[in-house]
Amino acid sequence: MNPTLEIFSQGEEIVTGQTVDTNAAWLSQQAVQMGFTVTRHTAVGDNLDGLIGLLREISARADCCICTGGLGPTSDDLTAEAVAKAFGLTLEFDEIAFAQIKRFFDNRKRPMPESNRKQAMLPAGAERIDNEWGTAPGFSLLHGRCWFAFIPGVPFEMRHLFLEKVRPALAGRFTLQPGRLVTIRTVGIGESDIQQRIAAVMIPDAVQLGFRAGIDDVQTKLLFPYGYPETEMASLVSNIAEQLGSAVFGIDGLSEVSGDLVAVIDRLMQTRKRTLTVTETASQGLLAAKCIGMPWLLGTLFDRSLDSLGQRFAVPVDRDDLMMTAERIAVAMKKSAAADFALVQLYAGDDGTFHDKDQPIVLYNVLLTENGFHQSTQTVAGPIRRKQNQAALLALDLLRRYLQLQEI
């Protein structure tokens, strides 16, 4: 059994929503990778009774707790006082902490405000965590079953202190057995579709299965326990990937990192030294925007009017055959841009349909390569920004499928 760990964030700016608590996610990733089971995140404001209650709760419940925030010099920084009250300790002046705080101000040629003296008061018996990146030292102590580490909430100080001070302490104190996370990344099928397709695969109880619907893909996540046999791991992953078929564009964590859809396309385009030119409609620039930094994308064009698009390339527009129209545009565009590939996406329905909430639209994608035309047709629905994003992804996915098929 992994030791359990909780994340506790203190700060009025977090509970009131002025600051998104990115520290909690970052610390959790670190802890999971080390072999902890993260059981809970809690954030409370600057309220002494609330803090005392929460510290007592956690000390009875978790093996370890990383706490951020509340170590500053102002009156609403209550962590040390709350720890002392919660666990019946006195606060003691720490000479070394004080010297460090003073040095921080000396180095910046600024006088130390009297209020910063407070930051040198630590609960009796706590171990100081030296902070070379800011004024507030952290501290750690054991109470009940739980080992607590208190560090500042400023993200860059927090990360330094965790990596250089807290992580080594955790590794020394706990017997950890890190698991292996494998992520199967798909595009074009939803979470419930995936669940149905893989229902037939026997997944051992020891393996944790999870899903995550992100902006640019849906991820099927398998967390394998420490020491799980490599060959069984590979075989289970490949069984699941097989059920999902060509919707799988990459697998992270097994032998390599595939990255996101654009990263996968990038590797294939660069290896094969191909270039691409694009005409976008429903995605309105978002397809190209997603490919920022990719040298193989020569250009994109968005034109609100299909008639004007046809005129631009001197091809006839047939609204009853958008696939044929897209093919004509692809031919003209590939030639004028001197690109290896041309990707054209048109959609059925006027602007009104596209903008209507939840109103589905039908996408017609054409990819023209050295091997001729490749097509796909999809229906997307939902709010306009979702349709826009799906349109960009599905057009890119036509390219990805072609490139990966060539690989085999």
Next chain:
Amino acid sequence: MNPTLEIFSQGEEIVTGQTVDTNAAWLSQQAVQMGFTVTRHTAVGDNLDGLIGLLREISARADCCICTGGLGPTSDDLTAEAVAKAFGLTLEFDEIAFAQIKRFFDNRKRPMPESNRKQAMLPAGAERIDNEWGTAPGFSLLHGRCWFAFIPGVPFEMRHLFLEKVRPALAGRFTLQPGRLVTIRTVGIGESDIQQRIAAVMIPDAVQLGFRAGIDDVQTKLLFPYGYPETEMASLVSNIAEQLGSAVFGIDGLSEVSGDLVAVIDRLMQTRKRTLTVTETASQGLLAAKCIGMPWLLGTLFDRSLDSLGQRFAVPVDRDDLMMTAERIAVAMKKSAAADFALVQLYAGDDGTFHDKDQPIVLYNVLLTENGFHQSTQTVAGPIRRKQNQAALLALDLLRRYLQLQEI
């Protein structure tokens, strides 16, 4: 005394740190504005006992709780089951919820997987919260002293459901004394610049000052307590806005909602019945993508090669005078697209410079209108995606400044 409210997020992806819990911050802001005191955020994973324990804790402690996540169709979506177990309720099949789920799939012309049936099982006595934006309905119920609302964790569904269903229910159920939040929205200056510029303005202790650096703007937030005199509020806001000058593109919460930069531009373009055509370089489609749904944007063009861009419009390219080159392109493009305005953005430095982390690039923006040329030059730095985003915003901001200047 304000009623207390807690935020509870369910999901393995949150406690393991794969997803940053942005919902908690967003919901907290909404709740604080309504007049709640947000006391705690908690996130737990997909663990039935953990969920049950937490629900019981909260029901004894808070007046209200907004819970997100765990309403999906898969086996790790445990919220409804946990609620039933925690509060001694049975799960009942909800015909109307089921019909809505089925309709969601019918609209997308996809068969409904059997697993989605589970999403129609709601705790007995709960009130269904209809969800027109996704498959999972939410629900609400009162237990102990606490009124709970359970809504999906997918951010866009969550926001819609909160604003259109949960917020009205809260307003009807609780006696609230909401503060007034006024947001001054700026583009092109940073948080520390803003702080320096407004340092001279006397802000009363009762008014809470905060900052938020978003993707598309920097927001200066003033939270006024319930009953704060209108005239004093207006005078303080206008004092601060004056210090920030033309960087202010909108003020929300005083007399009206200005919305984001694109919304501000949209109102002005629609009122004046103008159309726009764009050439993008550093933003690579993102400028147009941000304007999705705006009928006045006729088209955009991104071309990786400046020479090819020049050829396309039959204008000479002068790398030592990018502003002049942009002006030439603007003239040719405005004519060929038959648009009222043409907006062209070029940048100094080859692709390598642009992609280098933190390497600054210089942007040259030209807007051609009925009143001739309007230019701006800016330097942006940082990771490539930040430079891309800033490039899109700063070009759009040139248009905004022109339109607002015409208003005066």
